[in-house]
Amino acid sequence: MSMRLMIVGLALVASFGLSRGLEAEPLRITIEEGIIEPLPIAIPDFQAETGEAGQLSRDIARVVAQDLTGTGLFREIPASAFISTVSDFGAAVQYADWKAINAQALVTGAVSVTGGNVNVKFRLYDVFSGAELGAGLQFSGTTEGWRRMAHKVADEVYSRITGEGKYFDSRVVYVSETGPKDDRKKRLAIMDYDGANVQFLTDSSSIVLAPRFSPDGNRILYTSYESGFPRIYVLDIGSVQRRVLESGEGTMSFAPRFSPSGQTVVFSLTTGGNTDIYTMDIASGQTVRLTNTPSIETAPSFSPDGNQIVFESDRSGSQQLYIMSSTGGEATRISFGAGRYGTPVWSPRGDLVAFTKQNAGRFHIGVMRLDGSEERLLTASFLDEGPTWAPNGRVIMFARETQGEGGASSLYTVDVTGRVLKPVRTPEGGSDPSWSPLQK
Amino acid sequence: MNTGHVISGVGHIGLIGWMFLGGFINPQPTPFEVTEVAVISGAEFQAMIDARQAPAEITETAQPAAPVVTPDAPEVDAEPEPAEPETPPPVPEVAEETPQEPPTPEETPVPEVSEVAPEAPEPPAEVTVETPEVAERPVERPADRIAPTPAPAPEEDVRPSETAEPAVTPEDTGETVEPPREAAVVPEATDRTVTEADESPKAAVTASRRPPARRPEPPAPRRVAETPTPAAPTESDTDAAVQAALDSALSSATADVPTGPPLSSGEKDALRLAVQGCWVVDPGAQSAGVTVTIAMSMEQNGTVVQSSLRMIGSEGGDAGAVDAAFQSARRAILRCQKGGYDLPADKYGQWQEIEMTFNPERMRIR
Numbered sequence: 001m002s003m004r005l006m007i008v009g010l011a012l013v014a015s016f017g018l019s020r021g022l023e024a025e026p027l028r029i030t031i032e033e034g035i036i037e038p039l040p041i042a043i044p045d046f047q048a049e050t051g052e053a054g055q056l057s058r059d060i061a062r063v064v065a066q067d068l069t070g071t072g073l074f075r076e077i078p079a080s081a082f083i084s085t086v087s088d089f090g091a092a093v094q095y096a097d098w099k100a101i102n103a104q105a106l107v108t109g110a111v112s113v114t115g116g117n118v119n120v121k122f123r124l125y126d127v128f129s130g131a132e133l134g135a136g137l138q139f140s141g142t143t144e145g146w147r148r149m150a151h152k153v154a155d156e157v158y159s160r161i162t163g164e165g166k167y168f169d170s171r172v173v174y175v176s177e178t179g180p181k182d183d184r185k186k187r188l189a190i191m192d193y194d195g196a197n198v199q200f201l202t203d204s205s206s207i208v209l210a211p212r213f214s215p216d217g218n219r220i221l222y223t224s225y226e227s228g229f230p231r232i233y234v235l236d237i238g239s240v241q242r243r244v245l246e247s248g249e250g251t252m253s254f255a256p257r258f259s260p261s262g263q264t265v266v267f268s269l270t271t272g273g274n275t276d277i278y279t280m281d282i283a284s285g286q287t288v289r290l291t292n293t294p295s296i297e298t299a300p301s302f303s304p305d306g307n308q309i310v311f312e313s314d315r316s317g318s319q320q321l322y323i324m325s326s327t328g329g330e331a332t333r334i335s336f337g338a339g340r341y342g343t344p345v346w347s348p349r350g351d352l353v354a355f356t357k358q359n360a361g362r363f364h365i366g367v368m369r370l371d372g373s374e375e376r377l378l379t380a381s382f383l384d385e386g387p388t389w390a391p392n393g394r395v396i397m398f399a400r401e402t403q404g405e406g407g408a409s410s411l412y413t414v415d416v417t418g419r420v421l422k423p424v425r426t427p428e429g430g431s432d433p434s435w436s437p438l439q440k
Numbered sequence: 441m442n443t444g445h446v447i448s449g450v451g452h453i454g455l456i457g458w459m460f461l462g463g464f465i466n467p468q469p470t471p472f473e474v475t476e477v478a479v480i481s482g483a484e485f486q487a488m489i490d491a492r493q494a495p496a497e498i499t500e501t502a503q504p505a506a507p508v509v510t511p512d513a514p515e516v517d518a519e520p521e522p523a524e525p526e527t528p529p530p531v532p533e534v535a536e537e538t539p540q541e542p543p544t545p546e547e548t549p550v551p552e553v554s555e556v557a558p559e560a561p562e563p564p565a566e567v568t569v570e571t572p573e574v575a576e577r578p579v580e581r582p583a584d585r586i587a588p589t590p591a592p593a594p595e596e597d598v599r600p601s602e603t604a605e606p607a608v609t610p611e612d613t614g615e616t617v618e619p620p621r622e623a624a625v626v627p628e629a630t631d632r633t634v635t636e637a638d639e640s641p642k643a644a645v646t647a648s649r650r651p652p653a654r655r656p657e658p659p660a661p662r663r664v665a666e667t668p669t670p671a672a673p674t675e676s677d678t679d680a681a682v683q684a685a686l687d688s689a690l691s692s693a694t695a696d697v698p699t700g701p702p703l704s705s706g707e708k709d710a711l712r713l714a715v716q717g718c719w720v721v722d723p724g725a726q727s728a729g730v731t732v733t734i735a736m737s738m739e740q741n742g743t744v745v746q747s748s749l750r751m752i753g754s755e756g757g758d759a760g761a762v763d764a765a766f767q768s769a770r771r772a773i774l775r776c777q778k779g780g781y782d783l784p785a786d787k788y789g790q791w792q793e794i795e796m797t798f799n800p801e802r803m804r805i806r
Binding site for chain 2: 026027028029030031032033034035036037039073104126128129130133159161162163164349376394415416417419
């Protein structure tokens, strides 16, 4: 009797233990390959909540769509495919209708205009989850600034879905070019990141080069031949007032760039036939020499933390990229591939360096890691040069010049994968772009 | 209350019952022979011990004979043979892989155009033409949908096996093997033809070819009177009480969840491929450096319990990148389930809870 009870007890214990073991084991699957394709998104025209907002509500939705599809990461579903319409911003979304047309995300919005003010609100829905993705937001501004509000909506959508930083609400300063190659007129211009709202900051009476935004986006450094020699100027965008950064007599200064703090400028100075890298405190004008070699050191660019500088030098016999401390000292070479490397720019993310490469008769825009590894050439053409990073470190703008006497320079963007390459539409030709930080 | 309880409970009840019925545990006490034991003298006892020790020595001599010889024999004959086993491995490897997928993914781009793919002679020519297209622009892949036209061809290939089934079915449930095969073909035509990886595995991976588990069917719930009679406990009453305790303990487990054997690698691959066909990865994004693990509960019809989707782990990236990676993975799971993932219903207990890890490492740009 006791033996049977013992057996039964053991059986119960064993069964319980066994069942517990089975219960605790879910099916485990690992997925290592996905697909690369644009995410289908539906962006119906925004609702016009006031009579004056009719055209604006459609225009804003179009700019939002252009921003998103321009990244190559989204594909807009045409309105003709819509099953349900969004007649009220506050109405419940019919997810089944959007699922049926394979929309993975839906953006709805409404626009109201009172006087000269515009109010734009939007919501983003994850269709297959059947839920809103983040909270709805609204922006207010003037009717003249409606494109900025559209960019801000697009930034929110882009950032929430991709996890990447925003960059649509930003500007670019560049050198606008007109005329033939032997008599090209150049002047500074500023525009929205997508080429809209171009404004000229200087006239074309003298050559201007290499404009660079300050970290706060309020000032611009650039090089001008106004005095006959290249000199560095600081331009206040709001007042369009400028002043020259003094350098010694008989010297040439160029290739300036702000430090992340905005208080220091790093630049190249040629004196006595030798070019080296210096820093200058903008307030005091005090300069510090960072390199001292007989070779040419130029095109310096700060790391985002301000502790290091990447630059180009021909000290090895060919033009290569180097990294050194922001206080100078020993430099480490990071480029070792065939050809010549130049104009390095540190990514705002801090993980990559963009550069121009000339090899085998072609120019490339490329990126590499800080140790020179994982070099990727993103473009190839007759002449590509002057890369500048978008604020999120995901897209690079550069200048491309076509071959021949009638060749012209224009601006392009390419993302870090090299998959999305497209021209930036500007009223005239363009070169030497510099991307601003995200606008506040 | 779960499947595990039921399985183990039923198994042990069966075991205990068998022990009772088979006489290992005889309810009637065996006759005692105490008197005979008491009669044994010390000399007899010593003789008995000696007798037991003797056979122990014999076993020692027998031990070296059997095991040692068998390993030696093959070595002598087989000096040429070891080379053979080395060469065959490649063959078996291929044979093992074919039922899974590796060869099929290459052919998938072909079937996405026409459903005639299964025919043997045609694929090679078509494959050579279409492969470069896919390689050139993985990005621009149109990802159009194909009208839901079920592909009958695979079924034809499978059906000849029905003739062999009589020989296989002698066991219990030969019938259950057929339905999953047919069911596995249907969803193949309804999914989006996004990648080559989508269709080929489905064609290759059908239902498990293993014989159905020799798992006893869950017994009808036996209810024992809950109010025990206060009468003096007899042996039969004790047995009943024990049985009742067992039943009540086991009845706490859920009775309707079929568990079956673990999913075959083919069945797991089918699920993996179904989800990865909807997993959109942006190789340039910071989220491409994030690995996320998502847990979910499944309905018996193969659909995901949406509210159960949750991230249980992540590696790499900042909070924004992790969230984007999670959202992307969640969209993939929900979007590709359609009417439910094609999972074997008789193994529901094995996939009732799923943990899916999305690792984009291989897709990240370098």
